[in-house]
Amino acid sequence: MEHAIGNTPLVPLRRLVEPGMARVLVKLELCNPTGSHKDRMALALIEEAERRGELRPGKTVLECTGGSTGSSLAFVCAFKGYRFQVISSDAFAQEKLETMRAFGAELLIEPSLEGKITPDLWPRMMARADRLRAQGDYYYTNQFHNRDALVGYRKMGEELLEAEADAFCAAVGTAGLLMGVATVLREANPQMQIYALEPATSAVLSGGPSGSHQVEGTAAGFVPPMYDATLVTAALPISEEEARRTARALAREEGIFAGTSTGLNVTAALELARRLGPEKTVVTVACDSGLKYLAGDLFRR
Incomplete structure (x- = not known):
């Protein structure tokens, strides 16, 4: 079963990216056995x-x-x-x-x-x-403090090297994913831009107060011990409502069925793609499958 984990697809967004924007690639971690990175x-x-x-x-x-x-x-x-x-x-x-x-x-x-x-x-x-x-x-296993997590996420970083990206962004929970991937990408390209993402209502990494939110897997209300600000270009607070709209748009327009944290990631990736402009590449992660959120209100009309 170990061999079923990782080596997930990396796909471009086609319909949500507008003319004049950078290319946006999404790592489909929802293809792992339990549907999650x-x-x-x-x-x-x-x-x-x-x-x-x-x-x-x-x-x-x-x-x-x-x-x-x-x-x-x-x-x-x-x-x-x-x-x-x-x-x-x-x-x-x-x-x-x-x-x-x-x-x-x-x-x-x-x-x-x-x-x-x-x-x-x-x-x-x-x-x-x-x-x-x-x-x-x-x-x-103590996920917030256990640096063994970085071993698993370094492999994701190695898989992303083929993208030759200019920027990588991901939501922060334990910070293991962002730190593991960022370490590999920065070793290969010291100019790589790395962005830490969090819900705007609990923007601790951005210097704001902790607060309540419903973006599972992110923003525990404190700076996680594995978070290394020296690897991060900037922390970006993202509107949860916008993240939810993006998650629904990903399903309808791109065929990517994922949760709210993925919506957060892609919302930020699209904004970075607008800033960077053409001939650049932004990479982010589809964290988990939308099948995990059907009982909630994310996809309910």
Whole structure:
């Protein structure tokens, strides 16, 4: 199953790009086994821990997750034979929670405020994980602090070198994807422009206050420990409403069926393409499949 992860297609936008704009390429990470780029991270977290001898048969894997990381870890734990316990919340898509259960994960649900990702939610989830760790034989993958994730995302960066891009942008959650890819792209081209994206209502990386939003997988309300501002050209706050409109337009006009974080990425990529102009290339990521969001209001008319 390991070989099914990665080497995803890189496709150009054809209808959303206007004359005079740079070319926009989208990495279709929704083609990974669980429909998410997090499959790369999950495999790296587990295999690097195995390699060091920190994760052995009989141990239980533990994580706090909004869903895609949990689905990916549940998938990897299923084919490797590990028990997986996950702390999540009703703020995240029901489809993601059910996917984790389908792969055999045991879920502990931390209640949210009106289904929103508020600044206190992630700290509560992580505190619950700390309490659990003291009670059993767990391997805590600890996605916000675990630099093993960069191993998985460096591979994505290597796959993107063929694009010979001028700019790369991606939404920041743990920052693993952006940092892993940016490191590889900057090694190949020191002039590469790297943009960190976040919802405008919780623009911590841009110097604003944390706030509530519904762009899953992004903006936990604090600067993630793996975030390295020296690799970033700028942090860009993006309107969540515009991201939602873009996600719907991607499905209707480009045939790319993806979620709100992908809408965030492509909204920014299109704006960068306007700034850079023709003969340039902007690359971004379709983070996960729109199938994970059908129970919510993203695609509901």
